[in-house]
Each structure stands twice: as C-alpha cells, then as structure tokens.
Amino acid sequence: MTAQVIDGNALSRQLRAEVAQRAAALTSRGHQPGLAVILVGEDPASAVYVRNKVKACEDSGVRSVFEKYDASLTEAALLERIAALNADPTIHGILVQMPLPKHIDPHKVIEAIATTKDVDGYSVLSAGELMAGLEGFRPCTPYGCMKLIESTGVSLKGKHAVVIGRSNTVGKPMALLLLQANATVTICHSGTPDLGYHTRQADVVVAAVGRRNTLTGDMVKPGAIVIDVGINRNDEGKLCGDVDYASVSPVASHITPVPGGVGPMTITMLLVNTLEAAERVAGQA
Numbered sequence: 001m002t003a004q005v006i007d008g009n010a011l012s013r014q015l016r017a018e019v020a021q022r023a024a025a026l027t028s029r030g031h032q033p034g035l036a037v038i039l040v041g042e043d044p045a046s047a048v049y050v051r052n053k054v055k056a057c058e059d060s061g062v063r064s065v066f067e068k069y070d071a072s073l074t075e076a077a078l079l080e081r082i083a084a085l086n087a088d089p090t091i092h093g094i095l096v097q098m099p100l101p102k103h104i105d106p107h108k109v110i111e112a113i114a115t116t117k118d119v120d121g122y123s124v125l126s127a128g129e130l131m132a133g134l135e136g137f138r139p140c141t142p143y144g145c146m147k148l149i150e151s152t153g154v155s156l157k158g159k160h161a162v163v164i165g166r167s168n169t170v171g172k173p174m175a176l177l178l179l180q181a182n183a184t185v186t187i188c189h190s191g192t193p194d195l196g197y198h199t200r201q202a203d204v205v206v207a208a209v210g211r212r213n214t215l216t217g218d219m220v221k222p223g224a225i226v227i228d229v230g231i232n233r234n235d236e237g238k239l240c241g242d243v244d245y246a247s248v249s250p251v252a253s254h255i256t257p258v259p260g261g262v263g264p265m266t267i268t269m270l271l272v273n274t275l276e277a278a279e280r281v282a283g284q285a
C-alpha cells in the first residue's frame with residue numbers, strides 16, 4: 001500500500017476560489033474584506049511569509065493593507081497603530097508577523113488586537129473560545145490541518161489522534177480541534193519517553209515538532225492518516241517535514257507532503273478567517 005497524497009495546493013485552490021466568490025459578494029454590498037499585515041524589522045523569512053499573505057489576499061479579492069516598519073519601532077508606537085486599525089471599519093483582520101524585535105512584547109501586541117479582528121486566533125480570548133467550544137477564530141495552521149483531514153472523507157469520531165508538539169500556535173489548538181471532532185486525543189512532547197508507543201496506536205498522527213525524521217514508518221499504524229506540519233531542511237538543503245516520507249508513505253493510508261501539504265493551507269485559512277470576520281460585520285451592518 002502507498003498512502004494517498006493529501007494535496008494541500010489543490011485543496012487550497014478550491015477553498016480560495018470559494019473565498020474569492022464570497023469576497024466578491026461582500027464587496028458588491030460595500031463590505032470588501034480587508035486584512036492589515038504588519039511587519040516590523042528585516043527578518044528575511046518573515047518578509048517572504050508576509051509577501052505570500054499579501055499576494056494571496058490580492059488573488060482572492062481581499063483588500064490588504066501592508067505596513068512595514070523599521071526594527072527600531074517602539075512598542076508604544078506599534079500598539080498605537082493597532083488601536084487605529086481596531087477602529088478602522090474597512091479592516092476586518094489584523095496580523096502582526098512574528099517574531100518581533102526583542103524590545104517589543106509579543107503577548108502585549110497580540111492582546112492589543114481586537115478579538116473580532118484576531119484572524120490569527122492567537123489571543124488568550126480566542127484560545128479560550130476554542131477551549132470552551134465557542135465560535136471564534138481558530139489558529140490558521142491547525143484549522144488548515146483539520147480541513148486536510150476532512151478532505152480524506154474519514155470521520156474522526158471515535159478515532160485515536162496523536163499530536164506531536166504542544167505549542168500554543170499549533171500543537172495545543174490542534175489537539176482541541178481534534179477533540180471537538182470527537183477524536184480521542186493524546187498529546188506528545190519532548191518529555192514523552194516513548195513516542196513510538198503512542199503513535200503506533202494512532203489512527204491520525206499530526207507531527208508539529210520542527211525536527212526532521214521525528215516520525216518514521218515503524219512508528220505508524222498501518223492505514224493511519226499522517227499530517228506533517230514541520231518545516232525543516234534536509235542535508236541537501238531541501239525543504240522537508242517532521243515525517244520521514246519515504247518510510248511512512250508505504251504504511252499510512254493518507255499523508256501530506258512537504259512542501260505542498262499544510263503550508264498552503266495556513267495562508268488559505270487566514271483568508272477564510274478574514275472573510276468570516278467581514279461577513280460577521282456585514283451581517284451586523
């Protein structure tokens with residue numbers, strides 16, 4: 001058996017076409033969705049991420065406002081800018097690209113974004129909404145992983161899901177989303193003594209570690225769905241995930257590639273969140 005590839009690019013194209021359609025409908029009613037993207041400093045990787053997000057907006061009919069600031073920008077000035085965007089009715093989502101320069105407290109910045117515009121879903125309130133099963137913005141990467149799993153047509157109800165990694169932005173929200181979908185969830189981390197013991201019992205494995213070859217074929221139950229969130233480089237400098245694709249693919253039923261799996265879905269779900277934020281406002285208008 002060779003696993004079926006879950007094509008994140010294809011699913012992204014489909015979801016972005018839906019976003020474009022709904023964005024056009026909102027725009028015709030005078031409510032074009034708007035996303036503000038703020039970049040502070042010169043981190044080259046952040047610059048690429050931001051460029052991709054802005055381009056995805058343009059391609060989908062979502063207005064983007066890109067604000068780039070020098071690394072010397074003060075925390076107070078950034079908070080002031082966020083307050084202005086919070087009050088701007090043409091802006092429905094605000095994204096501040098991380099990491100920020102060391103003199104700026106990222107928690108303060110995230111909490112300054114209005115919850116109704118927190119399309120990254122990183123604030124404590126958004127995390128609480130997810131925890132409580134309330135409506136709210138879900139962090140884009142785990143939200144995208146859920147869409148990838150959904151696209152296999154396999155129901156999560158009663159399945160055992162293992163999440164490797166417990167970060168606030170990926171692992172923890174991922175586990176909560178799986179739980180909400182009625183999976184039985186195990187969370188593993190760097191203190192888990194025998195990772196393979198857990199993953200071998202899993203119907204679904206989500207690897208979000210940031211270390212290549214964390215999950216190998218001998219650690220996977222035959223027929224499992226494997227979602228690879230990791231972004232790493234191999235010895236040749238090529239992009240790879242946390243999963244050893246060559247040994248896992250013959251064992252799993254479905255697998256996401258790196259690149260072309262989770263990556264494109266993260267930006268897509270940012271568009272979906274921004275669109276939904278605009279739809280909520282338009283619904284109230």
Ligand code: NAP
Pocket residue numbers: 141164165166167168169170171188189190191192195208209210211229230231232262263264266
């Ligand atoms: P992170 O904050 O560094 O968290 C990594 C997690 O992995 C931690 O919870 C850590 O455990 C755990 N871990 C480390 N070594 C482990 C081991 N040997 N066994 C089991 N667990 C282990 O990273 P992150 O932000 O969640 O991101 C994870 C990966 O996903 C990175 O490669 C990142 O680049 C990638 N990523 C991709 C996308 C995308 O769009 N494709 C988006 C976000 C992130 P402790 O908590 O015990 O330290």
